[in-house]
Amino acid sequence: MKGIWDSLDRNRNNSGNExxxxxxxxxxxxxxxxxxxxxxxxx
Incomplete structure (x- = not known):
C-alpha cells in the first residue's frame, strides 16, 4: 500500500512545477x- 502513497506524493510534487x-x-x-x-x- 505504501507504494501507492509514494507515487501519489511524487505526482503531486511534480505537478507544482507546471x-x-x-x-x-x-x-x-x-x-x-x-x-x-x-x-x-x-x-
Missing amino acids: GGGGATQAKHLGKQLTDALRLHATA
Whole structure:
C-alpha cells in the first residue's frame, strides 16, 4: 500500500512545477484528496 502513497506524493510534487494558478489549486485539492484517502485507509 505504501507504494501507492509514494507515487501519489511524487505526482503531486511534480505537478507544482507546471506553474499557473490552476496547477497550484489542483495540487492543493490533490493534497486534500490524498490526505483524506490516507486517513481513511489507515483508520
